Amino acid sequence: MAGDSKVAKACKAMKIYGISEETVKPVLNNLLNVFDNNWKFIEDDDYSALIDAIFDREDPKCKEEAQLSQSPKDETTEAKPSSSPQYYNGKGKNSNSPLSCSVIGQTRPSKRCSSDQNAECATLSPLIHVEENEETSVSLKKVRKTSTYERETRIVPWREAKVMSRDEFLLKDEVLYSDEKDHRPFADDLPLLVDPLAVIHPAPAPPALLCEEGPSDVGCSSFGGNGSEIQDFNHLHVEDKEIAVPEPSQIEIAASLKGEIKIALIRNLPQQSGFRIPSLGAVLKTVEDKFLKSYKVAHPGFSLLNLLKDVCGCYLKEGTISVDVERVGLRNVLSADVPGGRVDDQINICIPSNLLNGQGNLQNLVRVSPQISWSVAPNPLEFLHCIQELNVNQNPYDVRDREKMERQQSPLYYVDDITRGEEKHKISLVNDFSSETEPAFKYISQSVNSGNADVKFVLARIAEGDCCPSCFGDCTSALIPCACAGETGGEFAYTPGGLVREDFLEKCISMNQDPQQHIHFYCNDCPLERSQDKYVLGTCKGHLLMKFIKECWYRCGCHMKCGNRVVQRGISVKLQVYMTPEGKGWGLRTLEDMPKGSFVCEYVGEIVSNMDLFERNLRNTSEKHTYPVLLDADWGSEGILKDEDALCLDATYYGNVARFINHRCCDANMIEIPVEVETPDHHYYHLAFFTKRKVNALEELTWDYGIDFSDLNHPIKAFKCLCRSKFCRNMKHSKSMPFHSHLYFTKPAGKSEVFAMTLAVCELEKLLLID
Numbered sequence: 001m002a003g004d005s006k007v008a009k010a011c012k013a014m015k016i017y018g019i020s021e022e023t024v025k026p027v028l029n030n031l032l033n034v035f036d037n038n039w040k041f042i043e044d045d046d047y048s049a050l051i052d053a054i055f056d057r058e059d060p061k062c063k064e065e066a067q068l069s070q071s072p073k074d075e076t077t078e079a080k081p082s083s084s085p086q087y088y089n090g091k092g093k094n095s096n097s098p099l100s101c102s103v104i105g106q107t108r109p110s111k112r113c114s115s116d117q118n119a120e121c122a123t124l125s126p127l128i129h130v131e132e133n134e135e136t137s138v139s140l141k142k143v144r145k146t147s148t149y150e151r152e153t154r155i156v157p158w159r160e161a162k163v164m165s166r167d168e169f170l171l172k173d174e175v176l177y178s179d180e181k182d183h184r185p186f187a188d189d190l191p192l193l194v195d196p197l198a199v200i201h202p203a204p205a206p207p208a209l210l211c212e213e214g215p216s217d218v219g220c221s222s223f224g225g226n227g228s229e230i231q232d233f234n235h236l237h238v239e240d241k242e243i244a245v246p247e248p249s250q251i252e253i254a255a256s257l258k259g260e261i262k263i264a265l266i267r268n269l270p271q272q273s274g275f276r277i278p279s280l281g282a283v284l285k286t287v288e289d290k291f292l293k294s295y296k297v298a299h300p301g302f303s304l305l306n307l308l309k310d311v312c313g314c315y316l317k318e319g320t321i322s323v324d325v326e327r328v329g330l331r332n333v334l335s336a337d338v339p340g341g342r343v344d345d346q347i348n349i350c351i352p353s354n355l356l357n358g359q360g361n362l363q364n365l366v367r368v369s370p371q372i373s374w375s376v377a378p379n380p381l382e383f384l385h386c387i388q389e390l391n392v393n394q395n396p397y398d399v400r401d402r403e404k405m406e407r408q409q410s411p412l413y414y415v416d417d418i419t420r421g422e423e424k425h426k427i428s429l430v431n432d433f434s435s436e437t438e439p440a441f442k443y444i445s446q447s448v449n450s451g452n453a454d455v456k457f458v459l460a461r462i463a464e465g466d467c468c469p470s471c472f473g474d475c476t477s478a479l480i481p482c483a484c485a486g487e488t489g490g491e492f493a494y495t496p497g498g499l500v501r502e503d504f505l506e507k508c509i510s511m512n513q514d515p516q517q518h519i520h521f522y523c524n525d526c527p528l529e530r531s532q533d534k535y536v537l538g539t540c541k542g543h544l545l546m547k548f549i550k551e552c553w554y555r556c557g558c559h560m561k562c563g564n565r566v567v568q569r570g571i572s573v574k575l576q577v578y579m580t581p582e583g584k585g586w587g588l589r590t591l592e593d594m595p596k597g598s599f600v601c602e603y604v605g606e607i608v609s610n611m612d613l614f615e616r617n618l619r620n621t622s623e624k625h626t627y628p629v630l631l632d633a634d635w636g637s638e639g640i641l642k643d644e645d646a647l648c649l650d651a652t653y654y655g656n657v658a659r660f661i662n663h664r665c666c667d668a669n670m671i672e673i674p675v676e677v678e679t680p681d682h683h684y685y686h687l688a689f690f691t692k693r694k695v696n697a698l699e700e701l702t703w704d705y706g707i708d709f710s711d712l713n714h715p716i717k718a719f720k721c722l723c724r725s726k727f728c729r730n731m732k733h734s735k736s737m738p739f740h741s742h743l744y745f746t747k748p749a750g751k752s753e754v755f756a757m758t759l760a761v762c763e764l765e766k767l768l769l770i771d
């Protein structure tokens with residue numbers, strides 16, 4: 001009977017997996033019921049539905065049987081020549097037979113050709129044909145034929161005959177070299193058996209990382225897709241020398257002629273380690289966290305996946321360009337011309353072409369500083385070593401190495417939170433160049449009155465019409481703007497997303513860039529000149545009348561989360577104080593991308609009268625001070641200003657993170673805008689910094705102090721400007737900066753290549769943005 005022969009066939013097919021007829025038959029019955037006696041569904045794909053159903057039962061018997069199938073008896077009686085693209089490790093009794101439920105324990109047998117289909121598979125399908133000889137060793141043969149099955153299973157042409165299902169290849173979050181359409185790393189129409197252009201076999205790994213020969217409890221795990229398979233490569237007998245059996249190593253890269261890249265990370269672990277295959281997503285996350293922890297300076301959007309993509313990009317590039325004259329030239333320059341750097345300290349940085357806007361032209365780039373200079377000389381092997389270094393850090397059996405690495409990678413000086421809990425978010429401080437510590441000052445998140453300044457926040461001063469007591473929730477989402485939008489022409493200065501509105505911001509930027517075109521107030525009796533004992537006949541130099549933002553305040557009925565309360569909620573972006581490489585001392589940078597119009601921080605310090613500040617400056621001539629700000633945005637609104645009403649903020653002794661913001665002439669990326677928070681009285685207001693454009697993570701945050709570098713009479717001696725802006729007002733000094741027709745890079749002493757590479761890429765990004 002046709003049915004009986006089909007049952008017999010199915011049982012025979014399952015026998016290969018060591019599953020007995022008694023187990024198969026009831027499951028088969030169920031399936032036939034489910035599929036309405038349609039055998040096609042059961043037979044399709046080498047009885048995959050049946051295999052699934054059997055294993056889905058989680059029948060302990062199945063497991064027992066599967067284990068039994070590894071017994072010597074089973075091996076001799078049941079082992080069959082197989083065309084399965086899976087292969088044995090050939091270790092005899094304790095081998096990781098693909099017939100078992102899996103020695104690793106969690107996986108079911110991979111889909112494979114049944115014995116009955118061997119003939120068909122042998123001609124149609126296996127890219128690598130696996131044969132088992134008497135000693136159960138395995139030989140590999142190339143067969144230049146393909147089947148839909150293999151296309152489905154994305155066989156990796158250059159190496160192991162490992163079968164991965166389409167799903168297994170799909171990464172959890174993202175896919176290496178993903179195809180937009182279907183998110184698979186390799187296209188379906190990939191010509192199979194395309195030999196790789198090249199395969200990188202890394203330099204021998206440190207002994208602790210090598211796969212150990214011999215005992216069967218040692219195997220190499222290969223993370224080829226989502227890391228869902230472990231195979232043991234140790235005892236493969238290779239007939240065809242073109243097919244490389246994986247060296248015991250950590251990383252391999254291979255590319256096909258079409259440009260597809262495969263990266264394999266290989267790790268050996270003792271079987272008893274309790275190791276379970278993690279998802280690739282989890283692995284990447286751990287490495288990224290580790291990277292961020294160890295290197296601190298890493299782009300917060302850094303992802304290992306992108307790094308690997310870069311590796312692939314470089315690998316392809318390196319593989320396709322045979323002679324790179326420019327690089328050779330650069331290498332020569334490197335050895336002769338590195339200031340203060342030993343040749344063996346240098347590494348070549350592989351800059352992804354997207355950073356170079358696809359031009360790959362290095363001629364216009366300039367040297368950054370004596371500490372950080374550049375070479376762009378792609379060399380994927382060195383890049384790979386960087387990755388290996390990351391990989392070493394992950395080895396749980398190599399704690400000493402890991403600790404050593406961490407010691408090496410840490411910055412020379414690091415403070416976890418300079419705010420000591422004053423701000424909502426920690427603000428770290430990092431010095432990668434020396435052990436210079438932060439200046440002595442007291443971190444405060446709100447300005448404080450130092451004594452003589454006349455600053456009073458009085459509820460009665462807030463007129464009924466200047467606030468919105470009847471509002472609730474978010475004023476910016478109300479249909480009709482409330483009274484608090486009055487100051488900014490009936491429209492709130494902020495968008496509902498908390499950014500300064502584009503038109504308002506542009507106005508402020510234009511006033512800042514071209515103050516002469518905007519309204520100034522000229523005092524007859526200028527408090528600034530009074531404080532400096534400079535009585536000048538006639539009017540003063542003038543004060544720019546600035547546009548104010550008015551936020552909702554105490555008397556308003558809205559929520560603290562109201563969109564018109566931005567500055568008063570404090571710093572919300574991740575910031576870091578760092579030692580600038582250009583010699584400007586400490587600087588402030590963002591650790592996250594910020595859109596145009598974002599609030600960064602306000603200038604916080606001691607609220608002092610002009611008069612007091614001048615006296616302070618006189619007293620502390622030697623003191624390294626910050627630049628105090630003058631709160632003169634609305635000095636024209638009252639007649640003659642009393643000394644105690646003419647205020648400044650001095651962050652020298654008490655201040656917040658803004659005291660670290662460096663100056664940049666004209667094209668700084670932040671602008672200061674006066675903000676009313678507590679009082680309509682414009683003697684005192686908040687001076688808040690907003691981004692003038694999109695600012696990328698790790699970019700330095702700067703503002704134009706408005707210094708007149710030619711004013712030798714200014715109470716605070718101007719510094720030599722190192723802003724490197726092409727609009728620098730201190731050009732005499734800027735021009736003396738050396739310009740080079742090439743870039744080269746010196747690895748800072750005691751730093752790893754990964755550290756150096758990250759720094760280099762970040763700096764290059766900055767350069768490309770700036771210049």
Ligand SMILES: C[S@@+](CC[C@H](N)C(=O)[O-])C[C@H]1O[C@@H](n2cnc3c(N)ncnc32)[C@H](O)[C@@H]1O
Nearest residue numbers: 584585586626627659660661662663721722723
């Ligand atoms: C407000 S502080 C900025 C933080 C400062 N870099 C530090 O290390 O504390 C101002 C001082 O920084 C330095 N500075 C700021 N901008 C600079 C620039 N463009 N070029 C050189 N030095 C700068 C000057 O010494 C200035 O007096």
